[in-house]
Amino acid sequence: MKLLYTINSPYARKVRIVAAEKHIEVTLEEVVLSAPDCPVKQHNPLGKVPVLVLPDGDSLYDSRVIVEYLDNRTPLAHLIPQDLNAKVKVRRWEALADGICDAAVATMQEQRKSADKQDAEFIERQMSKVKSGLKELNEDLGKTEGVGKSNWCVNGTFSLADIAVGCMLGYLNLRFGSVINLAAEFPNLERLQLTLLKRPSFKGSMPVA
Structure with missing residues (x-):
């Protein structure tokens, strides 16, 4: 493949x-x-x-x-749970993380235009989606096993939810690290990110400035 x-x-x-x-x-x-x-x-x-x-x-x-x-190619360490309720939770986290990425990518593409052609209202709408999405994820992560103490997004188990959120955070750090301070604004997400960056799969796929 x-x-x-x-x-x-x-x-x-x-x-x-x-x-x-x-x-x-x-x-x-x-x-x-x-x-x-x-x-x-x-x-x-x-x-x-x-x-x-x-x-x-x-x-x-x-x-x-x-x-x-x-x-589904191998039964090894399923990242999408087989249980329907858990699966829906994981896919919901993934959908929100991907949606934040969509808004961030749209913002970045707009900002690449010459200043006289940029739509400030469009950028503001997209960044509002990014911030509200981050706020929701940060709060949800805090609820999973007590505020700020959960390692993973769903049921205390590493899953696709964590991967999707981690990839989204990596992209935001790359493109918007100067305007979004995860540690100050979204500490639960920052803790998750630091945990994920200890995994070889995340270390080996870091975005490049």
Whole structure:
């Protein structure tokens, strides 16, 4: 299997970490989406990463589909619980983390425009989504096993929820570290991030400035 990815995509990082945690061998192919010969559009009509190219030439996208596929390839350490209630909780955390990433990516793309073409109201709306999402996750994490004492997002067990949140936090640190102070504003999330960064899968997939 081959994963088409960009180094700083939080969605692609989520897939890379799931593959590493599941000990599934995946060939990594870093791409440049703006390059004329970028292979992504051959496998995903939306032209987005990540894309997992299967041995038979078929392809999977987006990240939520890919991680479910990988998690079910082996019974080793399921990252998406088999129990329905726990599974729904994990996917809800993932959905909110991905939604925060969506808003952050939209903000970053808008800010890359020349100053006279940027929409300040659009940026404010997107950053409001980021902040409200972080507030919700921070509060929910504090409730899991007593305020500020939980190691993991759902049922005290490392799961896809933690991976999705960790990838989102890594992206925010990369793009918005100067305006979002996790330690001061969202201490439960900061504690989770520090715990995650001790894992080889997270250390080996850090975004690059």
